[in-house]
Amino acid sequence: MDTKSENIIFDTVAIIGIGLIGSSIARGIQKNKIARRVFGYAKTIATRKKAEELGYMDKIFDTSAGAVHNADLIILCVPVGSNADIMREIKEHLKMGAIITDVGSVKKAVIDQIDMYLPDGVSFIPGHPIAGTEFSGPESGFAELFNKKCCLLTPYTKTDKGQLNKLISFWEELGMFVDTMSPEMHDLVLATISHLPHLVAFNLVDTASKLENRENQEFTKYSAGGFLDYTRVASSDPIMWRDIFINNKKAVIEILDSFIDGLTDLKENIQTDNANKLESIFTETRKKRNKILDSIKKIESE
Amino acid sequence: MDTKSENIIFDTVAIIGIGLIGSSIARGIQKNKIARRVFGYAKTIATRKKAEELGYMDKIFDTSAGAVHNADLIILCVPVGSNADIMREIKEHLKMGAIITDVGSVKKAVIDQIDMYLPDGVSFIPGHPIAGTEFSGPESGFAELFNKKCCLLTPYTKTDKGQLNKLISFWEELGMFVDTMSPEMHDLVLATISHLPHLVAFNLVDTASKLENRENQEFTKYSAGGFLDYTRVASSDPIMWRDIFINNKKAVIEILDSFIDGLTDLKENIQTDNANKLESIFTETRKKRNKILDSIKKIESE
Numbered sequence: 088m089d090t091k092s093e094n095i096i097f098d099t100v101a102i103i104g105i106g107l108i109g110s111s112i113a114r115g116i117q118k119n120k121i122a123r124r125v126f127g128y129a130k131t132i133a134t135r136k137k138a139e140e141l142g143y144m145d146k147i148f149d150t151s152a153g154a155v156h157n158a159d160l161i162i163l164c165v166p167v168g169s170n171a172d173i174m175r176e177i178k179e180h181l182k183m184g185a186i187i188t189d190v191g192s193v194k195k196a197v198i199d200q201i202d203m204y205l206p207d208g209v210s211f212i213p214g215h216p217i218a219g220t221e222f223s224g225p226e227s228g229f230a231e232l233f234n235k236k237c238c239l240l241t242p243y244t245k246t247d248k249g250q251l252n253k254l255i256s257f258w259e260e261l262g263m264f265v266d267t268m269s270p271e272m273h274d275l276v277l278a279t280i281s282h283l284p285h286l287v288a289f290n291l292v293d294t295a296s297k298l299e300n301r302e303n304q305e306f307t308k309y310s311a312g313g314f315l316d317y318t319r320v321a322s323s324d325p326i327m328w329r330d331i332f333i334n335n336k337k338a339v340i341e342i343l344d345s346f347i348d349g350l351t352d353l354k355e356n357i358q359t360d361n362a363n364k365l366e367s368i369f370t371e372t373r374k375k376r377n378k379i380l381d382s383i384k385k386i387e388s389e
Numbered sequence: 390m391d392t393k394s395e396n397i398i399f400d401t402v403a404i405i406g407i408g409l410i411g412s413s414i415a416r417g418i419q420k421n422k423i424a425r426r427v428f429g430y431a432k433t434i435a436t437r438k439k440a441e442e443l444g445y446m447d448k449i450f451d452t453s454a455g456a457v458h459n460a461d462l463i464i465l466c467v468p469v470g471s472n473a474d475i476m477r478e479i480k481e482h483l484k485m486g487a488i489i490t491d492v493g494s495v496k497k498a499v500i501d502q503i504d505m506y507l508p509d510g511v512s513f514i515p516g517h518p519i520a521g522t523e524f525s526g527p528e529s530g531f532a533e534l535f536n537k538k539c540c541l542l543t544p545y546t547k548t549d550k551g552q553l554n555k556l557i558s559f560w561e562e563l564g565m566f567v568d569t570m571s572p573e574m575h576d577l578v579l580a581t582i583s584h585l586p587h588l589v590a591f592n593l594v595d596t597a598s599k600l601e602n603r604e605n606q607e608f609t610k611y612s613a614g615g616f617l618d619y620t621r622v623a624s625s626d627p628i629m630w631r632d633i634f635i636n637n638k639k640a641v642i643e644i645l646d647s648f649i650d651g652l653t654d655l656k657e658n659i660q661t662d663n664a665n666k667l668e669s670i671f672t673e674t675r676k677k678r679n680k681i682l683d684s685i686k687k688i689e690s691e
Binding site: 168217237239266272275276279280281283284286287289290291292293294295296297298302305306307308309310314315316318319320321322323325326328329330332333336339340342343344345346347349350351353354357358360362365366368369370371372373375376377379380382383386 | 470519539541568574577578581582583585586588589591592593594595596597598599600604607608609610611612616617618620621622623624625627628630631632634635638641642644645646647648649651652653655656659660662664667668670671672673674675677678679681682684685687688
């Protein structure tokens with residue numbers, strides 16, 4: 088008997104969508120032996136071929152229906168706008184008692200997409216492992232991606248409590264800290280700590296690019312660490328982000344409006360030479376940012 | 390004779406202001422032996438004491454006038470709003486033929502502050518080594534801070550060509566690539582690649598903080614790499630940044646307006662579900678950001 092077999096939580100896990108997250112989960116399962124088998128499906132032949140070559144899944148299927156057929160846990164790792172399509176493909180092929188979860192950065196819209204196709208006897212637990220890099224595709228995954236990061240689960244009316252606990256254990260085995268909250272709160276939190284910063288990063292690069300075109304010279308090459316750090320995420324997958332913004336429209340627009348108000352205040356304080364006000368804003372911000380760092384360090388040392 | 394004595398460019402260098410940049414220059418000079426003596430001055434007793442303990446300067450003076458008295462090169466490393474004060478203190482104590490330079494992130498306003506106090510026989514070469522971290526103070530400096538980074542010099546009517554070349558060699562000995570441009574172009578470039586991103590970082594933290602207060606919970610702790618990366622600079626020195634924004638008001642407001650216009654466009658595209666447009670903006674941005682990375686790698690491998 089395998090010495091690590093006591094870790095096994097699910098017999099068969101099906102991963103639908105084999106990008107950075109899907110491939111990292113598969114590698115994590117393999118490394119930590121938390122399922123007996125991992126099946127996979129990806130939309131394009133190229134990705135399926137690549138995943139087969141990389142060899143961290145037991146079998147790659149040509150259809151999503153084939154991949155989920157015998158699965159106890161199905162993890163949807165597709166752009167958040169594609170969940171309804173996948174549910175239409177798999178809904179008649181799911182095993183009784185199976186759990187469906189997802190990894191999308193938006194929860195309310197994903198619940199709306201999935202819930203309407205959910206068969207009786209299958210539980211859906213909306214989820215979001217908050218981990219990522221700016222790289223995409225099956226070759227960019229790695230088993231340690233989730234280590235010491237947070238995973239938010241947003242149980243709703245159709246989530247079974249026992250199955251929720253099983254899924255919590257699954258993410259914990261992959262190294263994550265798991266918290267639960269309402270889908271609405273999740274969407275507002277993520278709009279703030281992730282979606283807005285990504286939108287800002289895209290827009291910083293775009294603003295610089297427009298000025299370079301106007302002045303007909305390349306000056307972003309002078310960027311020290313700063314510009315590169317905060318625009319790193321502007322290299323992320325365009326389709327994934329398009330879907331996130333559209334599917335989390337309400338929260339994103341709310342926080343974007345608040346952000347633009349803040350910028351407009353700062354602009355007025357600069358225009359009127361309000362040195363005291365600027366200094367106090369920046370001092371408060373520094374304190375706050377250092378507090379965030381402390382909180383994260385505390386979580387990581389737990 | 391010291392084997393590295395052929396590197397010596399200046400006999401005595403005076404560093405006015407011993408924070409991250411000033412102390413890094415002192416350490417860099419010491420390590421690479423590019424001056425025979427380094428003198429220093431800082432406004433507070435605490436900083437002077439700390440710098441003395443750290444021991445990378447030959448002498449720390451209680452007055453700026455004392456520090457510059459015998460110096461061939463004076464490097465002003467104070468917040469950009471403090472240059473006029475320093476010039477009033479040192480103008481009657483400068484050696485004939487000395488060079489004054491600075492390291493400020495704004496050039497036009499600094500020239501205005503310094504030029505009016507510049508005695509005959511002393512040359513001013515406005516400068517800006519584009520390097521930094523989010524840490525401040527004499528203890529945060531290190532000799533390699535400037536390595537493979539860009540330094541922009543913005544010669545103006547009172548800059549002597551021969552002395553400009555000497556200063557270029559100085560920064561090159563510290564590991565930098567040196568470029569020259571007009572003060573106006575510098576200020577616009579820096580507004581775009583540094584000042585705007587910093588303003589945005591301060592404002593991202595502030596926006597998140599306001600929402601946490603409203604919802605009465607701490608959720609920035611869920612931040613994965615992203616939020617931490619692009620808000621890193623929000624931990625920077627508040628007084629330095631207050632001065633930069635006020636002293637580069639024109640360029641900062643110009644680029645901030647362009648940035649807010651871009652955000653407003655993105656908001657409209659999200660509100661109207663304009664998926665194609667969003668995807669094409671993000672695809673272009675990703676291309677552009679990867680191009681910036683390539684340009685920087687090219688500079689670094691030169």
